[in-house]
Amino acid sequence: MWTIDNDKCMKCGGCVSVCPVGALELKEKIIHDRDLCSLCKSCEKVCPVTAIIIKD
Amino acid sequence: MYDVIVVGAGPAGTHCARKLAENGFSVKVYDRRKSIGEPKRCGEGLGENAQELIGKIPARCIAQRIKGARLYTPNGKYLETILNKGAFILERKVFDKWLAEEAVKAGAQVQSNTFISDFLKDGKIIVGVKGEFFKEPFEEKAKVVVCATGAESSLRKKALNIHSPINLIDSCLQYEMSGIETEDDFIHIYLGNEIAPRGYCWVFPKGDGRANVGVGVIPGKQKARYYLDKFVNSNPKLKKGSIIEVNAGCVPVGGLPQNTVADGLIICGEAANHVNPIHGGGIKEAIISAQIAADVISESLKNNDVSKKTLSKFNDNWWKQRGNHLKKVEKLREVVEKLSDENLNDLIGVLTAEDVVDFTRGEKLSTFAKILMRKPKLVTLAKHLV
DSSP, rough: EEEEEETTOOOHHHHHHTTTOOOOOEEESSEEOOTOOOOOOHHHOTTTTOOOOOOO | OEEEEEEEOOOHHHHHHHHHHTTTTTTEEOOOSSTTOOOOOOOOOGGGGGGGHHHOGGGGEEEEEEEEEEEEEETOOOEEEEEEEEEEOOOHHHHHHHHHHHHHTOOOOEEEEEEEEEEEEETTTEEEEEETTTTTTEEEEEEEEEOOOOOOOTTTHHHHHHOOOOGEEEEEEOOOOOOOOOOTTTTEOOTTTTTTTTEEEEEEEEEEEEEEEEEOSSSSOOHHHHHHHHHHTOOHHTTTTTEEEEEEEEEEOOOOOOEEEETTTEEEEGGTTOOOOOTTTOOHHHHHHHHHHHHHHHHHHTTOOOOOOHHTTTHHHIIIIHHHHHEEEEEHHHHHHHHHHHHHHHHHSOOOOOHHHHHHTOHHHHHHHHHHHHHHHHHHHHHHHH
16 A cells, blocks of 8 residues: 655655656645556655655 | 747756747746745756856856865765866755746746646647646647656656656755855765765755755665765764755666657656766756757747657757767766775775766766776676776
């Protein structure tokens, strides 16, 4: 399950840059498309502040 | 309807718009942020020679003038060089707005607080954009759309399936600090596998005890924040300082695409991964990329042909002017990241700082290869470089 802590999130968009399937977008906060997401964990890996956590 | 719509009012977007407007074309630039130039996702360093493309940068955009660079190896020693042409540490909040104002003066229109969600298409041809201003949806047509959004936008993915793969991006965190001690007219770069794996820590002075203190690292178990806090806390001159701003961001470190054009579209700047793969500098690359895009678009509009085939001149020209150099720099990065701390201490110890500056420009890499070849275990790496 893809989760994000919106208070920790810096809105830097690194996760958007790295998503291989275009499941993420940055508006006022990060928007995540559950249907497109392949749970590859690239976004979790790249986040500089551990805002994204993917739980099994 | 405009001749050109530019998505993104960072240095690539506004420079492209300015050049197009100067050539007499109608241009509109959109930016999703409320305020152009903030928040910064950048160390704010820029070589003075960028002024050859954008003109003299006003004093209010400059926080500090830089005369040299110090490169620290893991053992704490450093190489020092005085830069041929100096550099600036900018105030991006002011600099980016100045670039936008120059575009406006040339005749472009700019609108911030505007999120562009998708392209308008006629079959496969891109004919405009759709977006929101104050959450009110709108559509706008143009003969050409320039995607200058930076890496963190899904638009480049929607257009040409471009993203920055996880193995080709560095994760970065920066504290703008006050009350620190540093040599103000030097930039300071720190290498080391425990300090910043596949990256470096930087101290970019902004004057009056202020500096951008940051780190870029390969994404992994330990986050950028771990390395930044370790770096600051291990350095008494920094540890005593205060954090007045926190910036996060990720930077492409390679994966230069062969093609960034489509019918009616050019992707330029960081959105096209046009960034120096070893030092992560993007402002100059953005400006050059945008200049080439503006030249190709101007020519194409004059001939009424904005097909992918014609706009592909952008790919050709960019690769000739920048891509081939940056590809060499990417190879250099692939070598340096495999060096142990002991190697870094030894090898960088025999170089001059001027050599290192050349290498980061993709020049004289055979010099570095020869030095690597002196160590039997590094011969394979040396061959990768040449």
